[in-house]
Amino acid sequence: MLSLNQASEIVDAALGKARELGLRPLTVTVLDPGGHPIVVKREDDAGILRPQIAHAKAWGCLGTGHGGAAGARHATRDPAFFSALAAMSEGRVASSRGGVLVRDAEGALLGAVGVSGDRPENDETVAVAGVEKAGLVADAG
Amino acid sequence: MLSLNQASEIVDAALGKARELGLRPLTVTVLDPGGHPIVVKREDDAGILRPQIAHAKAWGCLGTGHGGAAGARHATRDPAFFSALAAMSEGRVASSRGGVLVRDAEGALLGAVGVSGDRPENDETVAVAGVEKAGLVADAG
Amino acid sequence: MLSLNQASEIVDAALGKARELGLRPLTVTVLDPGGHPIVVKREDDAGILRPQIAHAKAWGCLGTGHGGAAGARHATRDPAFFSALAAMSEGRVASSRGGVLVRDAEGALLGAVGVSGDRPENDETVAVAGVEKAGLVADAG
Amino acid sequence: MLSLNQASEIVDAALGKARELGLRPLTVTVLDPGGHPIVVKREDDAGILRPQIAHAKAWGCLGTGHGGAAGARHATRDPAFFSALAAMSEGRVASSRGGVLVRDAEGALLGAVGVSGDRPENDETVAVAGVEKAGLVADAG
Numbered sequence: 001m002l003s004l005n006q007a008s009e010i011v012d013a014a015l016g017k018a019r020e021l022g023l024r025p026l027t028v029t030v031l032d033p034g035g036h037p038i039v040v041k042r043e044d045d046a047g048i049l050r051p052q053i054a055h056a057k058a059w060g061c062l063g064t065g066h067g068g069a070a071g072a073r074h075a076t077r078d079p080a081f082f083s084a085l086a087a088m089s090e091g092r093v094a095s096s097r098g099g100v101l102v103r104d105a106e107g108a109l110l111g112a113v114g115v116s117g118d119r120p121e122n123d124e125t126v127a128v129a130g131v132e133k134a135g136l137v138a139d140a141g
Numbered sequence: 142m143l144s145l146n147q148a149s150e151i152v153d154a155a156l157g158k159a160r161e162l163g164l165r166p167l168t169v170t171v172l173d174p175g176g177h178p179i180v181v182k183r184e185d186d187a188g189i190l191r192p193q194i195a196h197a198k199a200w201g202c203l204g205t206g207h208g209g210a211a212g213a214r215h216a217t218r219d220p221a222f223f224s225a226l227a228a229m230s231e232g233r234v235a236s237s238r239g240g241v242l243v244r245d246a247e248g249a250l251l252g253a254v255g256v257s258g259d260r261p262e263n264d265e266t267v268a269v270a271g272v273e274k275a276g277l278v279a280d281a282g
Numbered sequence: 283m284l285s286l287n288q289a290s291e292i293v294d295a296a297l298g299k300a301r302e303l304g305l306r307p308l309t310v311t312v313l314d315p316g317g318h319p320i321v322v323k324r325e326d327d328a329g330i331l332r333p334q335i336a337h338a339k340a341w342g343c344l345g346t347g348h349g350g351a352a353g354a355r356h357a358t359r360d361p362a363f364f365s366a367l368a369a370m371s372e373g374r375v376a377s378s379r380g381g382v383l384v385r386d387a388e389g390a391l392l393g394a395v396g397v398s399g400d401r402p403e404n405d406e407t408v409a410v411a412g413v414e415k416a417g418l419v420a421d422a423g
Numbered sequence: 424m425l426s427l428n429q430a431s432e433i434v435d436a437a438l439g440k441a442r443e444l445g446l447r448p449l450t451v452t453v454l455d456p457g458g459h460p461i462v463v464k465r466e467d468d469a470g471i472l473r474p475q476i477a478h479a480k481a482w483g484c485l486g487t488g489h490g491g492a493a494g495a496r497h498a499t500r501d502p503a504f505f506s507a508l509a510a511m512s513e514g515r516v517a518s519s520r521g522g523v524l525v526r527d528a529e530g531a532l533l534g535a536v537g538v539s540g541d542r543p544e545n546d547e548t549v550a551v552a553g554v555e556k557a558g559l560v561a562d563a564g
Contacts, residue, residue, distance in 0.1 A: 044427055
């Protein structure tokens with residue numbers, strides 16, 4: 001499982017990448033493998049639902065065992081199942097790019113990262129950059 | 142943040158516009174930037190869910206940082222994500238015209254207005270009229 | 283059932299009384315007999331949960347058919363039933379002073395008023411003053 | 424409203440104080456005035472509900488406009504109303520020490536801090552230390 005130090009490093013590196021790219025205000029969340037927050041940071045002027053969206057992107061990855069890009073493809077093919085997932089998880093799942101699983105070099109699951117605030121592909125870029133800066137492996141699906 | 146006096150002026154001006162246009166019975170809600178009500182008024186003969194719909198139109202704008210017209214376009218393109226938003230916000234988001242962000246002349250966010258009861262474009266007209274009557278800027282998306 | 287004009291008069295008169303008495307920032311809500319809002323106003327600097335508290339005081343009166351002072355006495359005698367009421371109403375009931383039923387001269391039920399923000403007895407004083415200013419009868423229990 | 428930089432400084436100073444005092448693993452949350460997270464950090468080995476408890480301590484302060492110590496005294500005197508608050512806020516309120524309002528030197532409300540994981544008085548000590556380190560005023564009630 002990710003330590004607080006590792007999770008903080010991921011979040012700060014992700015936000016550093018976002019500022020470098022000039023993205024819109026973001027929220028970045030790192031969850032442990034049980035889906036519980038370790039670190040959340042919301043930038044100034046980000047919308048008030050962004051923490052839940054970032055949480056749901058990361059939680060959705062842990063919920064299904066797939067990165068958010070895989071979830072987004074699945075949701076497009078099977079929207080009814082996706083609606084059922086939203087309901088059965090009580091709103092904890094968003095199957096969107098910007099959610100990635102965090103693994104170590106051997107592939108062991110350490111947690112998940114969710115990013116929300118810009119376009120889904122940009123959110124994903126930032127999530128991956130944060131994880132890699134911490135010397136870990138991002139599984140975006 | 143909007144004062145009670147400003148929010149009351151927005152609501153009364155919006156309802157005045159609605160009566161001038163002969164619209165159906167409306168509900169108008171003004172929220173602070175955190176999504177909490179300052180003023181709600183529901184006209185005689187309006188449906189009993191209208192307060193929640195007006196609230197969700199305004200809240201959805203604050204949740205994502207976009208006016209309701211932008212939200213409505215997004216929902217049409219990506220209904221699965223829209224369903225997820227509804228679930229993860231516990232029903233607090235309606236991405237529909239009739240929700241507008243309220244800004245000052247410098248663009249600072251002061252709150253949001255939601256209107257429900259007539260066609261979405263008419264609801265939006267009334268919300269914009271109310272905000273402008275109070276000397277503020279309506280961001281409809 | 284109360285009209286929007288009557289409900290607005292009650293709220294504005296209640297807030298006028300509160301300012302005259304120098305009370306803390308208040309929220310005042312008027313519900314129709316079905317428990318749905320007609321008017322809500324929250325004064326500057328009032329806490330963000332005050333709209334729900336005012337709503338629950340008014341809704342609780344309608345839920346049981348008794349004014350809030352009767353509800354408060356009941357809750358003191360039977361806290362377990364009160365907890366059950368909170369759960370079964372999904373948080374819509376607060377049995378506290380500051381909630382009053384609104385009746386006409388013949389005793390017919392027209393709606394309910396909830397006030398929150400100061401001490402319960404002061405909230406009730408303001409609710410009663412608002413109803414009486416509108417020429418109606420406040421049933422505080 | 425607190426910036427992300429200010430909120431980060433509060434959280435890091437609070438956790439620094441906790442390590443200095445040798446407290447149990449903590450979670451620290453900083454909310455904006457609308458009750459939405461800016462920063463959350465959960466230390467290694469903290470329980471999985473701690474983020475919600477810290478959130479509810481901070482949210483409860485914003486909900487009623489009082490610091491957590493005042494809320495805790497109120498809850499002891501009036502447990503039935505406290506149960507109703509929990510229900511009507513859908514579990515967003517914990518009236519406990521460890522929640523403090525954050526104000527500027529003029530008394531304006533900037534947000535709230537919640538700390539959970541050790542004894543309530545220690546949680547409060549840490550919350551106050553974090554706020555003061557950031558040059559702001561902690562209102563513990």
